[in-house]
Amino acid sequence: MSSAIETLVRQHRDCDQALEALEACLRSQDWDAAAGAFARLEAVLQGNFWSEEERLFPAFERAAGSASGPTAMMRHEHGEVRALLGNAREWLELRDANALAAELDTLVVLLQQHNIKEENVLFPMCRAHVPDLDALLANAG
Numbered sequence: 001m002s003s004a005i006e007t008l009v010r011q012h013r014d015c016d017q018a019l020e021a022l023e024a025c026l027r028s029q030d031w032d033a034a035a036g037a038f039a040r041l042e043a044v045l046q047g048n049f050w051s052e053e054e055r056l057f058p059a060f061e062r063a064a065g066s067a068s069g070p071t072a073m074m075r076h077e078h079g080e081v082r083a084l085l086g087n088a089r090e091w092l093e094l095r096d097a098n099a100l101a102a103e104l105d106t107l108v109v110l111l112q113q114h115n116i117k118e119e120n121v122l123f124p125m126c127r128a129h130v131p132d133l134d135a136l137l138a139n140a141g
Contacts, residue, residue: 004137005123008056011048012115018044019111023104031095038092042085049078051137052118056126059136063129070122077114084110 018041025034057071084107091100126133 002127002134004056004134005127007137008048008051008123009119011044011051012111012119014044015041015048015111019104019108023101026097026100026104029097031092034092038089042089045081045085049081053078055136056130059130059133060122060126063131064125070117070125074114074118074122077110080110081107081114 018037022034022037022041025031025037053075057074061067061069061071084103088100088103088107091103130136
């Protein structure tokens with residue numbers, strides 16, 4: 001596996017860990033800690049999305065000659081994640097534990113499915129078709 005892809009996979013795992021930390025704060029109803037955990041989750045997700053949307057996806061689209069393939073779907077799913085994060089932020093601000101837990105459950109499922117598609121479909125395609133992949137993402141971690 002290239003170091004670039006390893007970086008992106010590590011970012012996925014960092015997102016998973018941040019989400020788990022937020023869920024733990026929610027279970028203990030520690031709202032201050034939950035706010036910090038949410039900020040970390042949002043930061044790691046946005047960092048991952050930036051690496052993919054600003055570096056990886058455009059390079060793949062150039063190599064593939066099209067922006068309507070798998071990267072279009074990944075961008076769409078990133079938008080869905082952002083919407084869920086916005087909803088979760090509102091529930092966190094309202095301190096509605098049940099609504100926040102439900103939103104996080106949806107987010108977990110979406111991220112699991114999304115990451116599987118990226119790691120098992122898109123990333124191998126990028127390895128095969130994007131020249132200088134490691135250089136492209138050298139500062140993405």
